[in-house]
Amino acid sequence: MKYAPALFGLATLLVWEAAVRITDVPSYLVPGPIAIIQAFVADPALLLISLGSTLLVTFAALVVAASLGVVLAIAIASNRLLAAAIQPWAVVLQVTPIVAIAPLIIVWVGNPFASLVVCATIVAFFPVFANTAAGLASAPPELADLFRLYGASRITTLRLLRLPAALPYFLAGLRISGGLALVGAVVAEFVAGSGGFASGLAYRILEAGYRLQVPRMFAALVLLSLAGIAINFGLGAFGTFILRRRGDA
Amino acid sequence: MLRLSHVGRSFAPVEALRDVSLTINAGDFMALLGPSGCGKSTLLRLIASLERPDTGHLAWDAGHQPKPGEIGFVFQDATLLPWASATDNVYLPLRLAGAPRADAIPRVQEALHRVGLSGFETARPRQLSGGMRMRVSIARALVTRPRLLLMDEPFAALDEFTRNKLQEDLLTLWQELRCTVVFVTHSIYEAAFLARRIVLMTPRPGRIDREFASPLHPGAEARLDPAYTALVAQITHELQRALAA
Numbered sequence: 109m110k111y112a113p114a115l116f117g118l119a120t121l122l123v124w125e126a127a128v129r130i131t132d133v134p135s136y137l138v139p140g141p142i143a144i145i146q147a148f149v150a151d152p153a154l155l156l157i158s159l160g161s162t163l164l165v166t167f168a169a170l171v172v173a174a175s176l177g178v179v180l181a182i183a184i185a186s187n188r189l190l191a192a193a194i195q196p197w198a199v200v201l202q203v204t205p206i207v208a209i210a211p212l213i214i215v216w217v218g219n220p221f222a223s224l225v226v227c228a229t230i231v232a233f234f235p236v237f238a239n240t241a242a243g244l245a246s247a248p249p250e251l252a253d254l255f256r257l258y259g260a261s262r263i264t265t266l267r268l269l270r271l272p273a274a275l276p277y278f279l280a281g282l283r284i285s286g287g288l289a290l291v292g293a294v295v296a297e298f299v300a301g302s303g304g305f306a307s308g309l310a311y312r313i314l315e316a317g318y319r320l321q322v323p324r325m326f327a328a329l330v331l332l333s334l335a336g337i338a339i340n341f342g343l344g345a346f347g348t349f350i351l352r353r354r355g356d357a
Numbered sequence: 358m359l360r361l362s363h364v365g366r367s368f369a370p371v372e373a374l375r376d377v378s379l380t381i382n383a384g385d386f387m388a389l390l391g392p393s394g395c396g397k398s399t400l401l402r403l404i405a406s407l408e409r410p411d412t413g414h415l416a417w418d419a420g421h422q423p424k425p426g427e428i429g430f431v432f433q434d435a436t437l438l439p440w441a442s443a444t445d446n447v448y449l450p451l452r453l454a455g456a457p458r459a460d461a462i463p464r465v466q467e468a469l470h471r472v473g474l475s476g477f478e479t480a481r482p483r484q485l486s487g488g489m490r491m492r493v494s495i496a497r498a499l500v501t502r503p504r505l506l507l508m509d510e511p512f513a514a515l516d517e518f519t520r521n522k523l524q525e526d527l528l529t530l531w532q533e534l535r536c537t538v539v540f541v542t543h544s545i546y547e548a549a550f551l552a553r554r555i556v557l558m559t560p561r562p563g564r565i566d567r568e569f570a571s572p573l574h575p576g577a578e579a580r581l582d583p584a585y586t587a588l589v590a591q592i593t594h595e596l597q598r599a600l601a602a
Contacts, residue, residue, distance in 0.1 A: 251436050253430070254432075256407065257425065258426065259454075268449075354440045
């Protein structure tokens with residue numbers, strides 16, 4: 109059971125390599141796994157530097173999205189007027205296709221790094237915001253009554269009841285937002301890359317595509333997938349660690 | 358201690374309470390007994406100032422409005438903070454009153470000891486049984502040494518053996534601490550066993566039908582007392598009459 113994902117992956121790679129060899133399809137159409145690894149090993153430095161650049165954007169965006177999400181979730185949890193004012197705009201942000209507005213953001217923001225972070229933040233913002241808002245509202249009403257009975261202020265109730273109750277929700281949202289931040293960063297890089305700002309993995313994919321270096325293109329894609337898996341599992345383990353340390357997992 | 362005069366409360370369109378007048382004396386153990394929808398929980402929340410009456414008023418002794426901590430409240434669920442240890446859950450009311458943790462710990466330990474949970478100070482709620490969680494909840498209500506303890510069907514979700522034991526321990530606590538208890542229940546057996554005064558309520562709208570004084574000597578042996586069986590029968594009879602009317 110434990111090895112099922114690895115075995116399935118290995119079997120898929122074997123079938124893929126065999127199919128490529130048997131049909132003798134040229135590597136600029138479909139490269140086999142071995143050709144992809146060879147392409148990576150031949151020139152890993154640039155790909156890894158680009159991966160670093162993409163991850164930097166991803167984590168910066170995740171930090172901004174998490175901070176903004178928590179602050180706005182607290183705002184809507186503490187004030188009905190703010191809730192009515194903010195919530196529809198949060199949904200607008202969620203459904204706006206980032207590809208459509210990324211060129212504008214890049215022009216408006218100017219600074220390339222900052223504009224990528226802004227784009228990735230927009231994509232990553234909603235899950236952590238919506239989850240934290242749900243978490244803040246999740247404390248049982250009886251406990252809120254108990255805090256009232258003992259004369260607790262709203263700030264105290266937020267600090268000792270609502271925020272701790274929201275923590276598991278926040279961590280679950282953060283895990284979803286982590287993957288989305290990576291997607292947002294790559295999408296923004298695609299838009300920005302064709303505009304001349306070149307450093308992330310998306311640009312390596314575009315570049316390799318232009319030069320028909322399809323195995324290298326796949327190598328960049330594989331790096332991206334691995335980064336996504338690492339972020340997902342990393343944030344999952346982080347959440348489990350925090351909750352276990354608090355004693356409720 | 359407290360006098361309620363012609364108190365009414367509606368949650369439109371439901372009239373939860375109509376014209377309820379009741380005097381609670383210091384040292385009482387009073388059960389508010391009735392079927393669901395008779396407004397007994399609303400009455401308890403009014404006493405705790407978690408609700409305000411639409412009509413009528415509550416008058417405390419000598420106009421002394423209770424300060425936070427002078428009223429303890431136990432809910433049907435233990436309603437503990439799931440991330441906090443038993444100690445920190447019991448410490449909560451003192452923490453909200455601004456007491457530093459180090460100063461409060463002896464009182465927290467005493468409260469846990471009173472409910473029979475010495476040795477479980479660091480346990481989290483999920484590590485405790487339902488009965489033990491309720492004991493933590495009772496310790497939390499007692500830690501401020503309240504003059505008035507309000508309990509809203511606290512044992513309704515527990516199995517019978519746990520419930521009986523907790524009922525007996527509650528009686529002992531009441532006799533030791535000499536506080537006033539108002540206990541909401543829908544169990545005639547529970548009301549008859551625990552309370553000195555049993556207030557029967559009827560629904561739609563919630564109102565007080567009549568009151569019984571218990572002839573029992575409080576304690577575990579009361580369950581075998583023929584007077585207990587007679588009291589249960591008397592209340593059952595009156596309830597049937599009230600609901601048929």
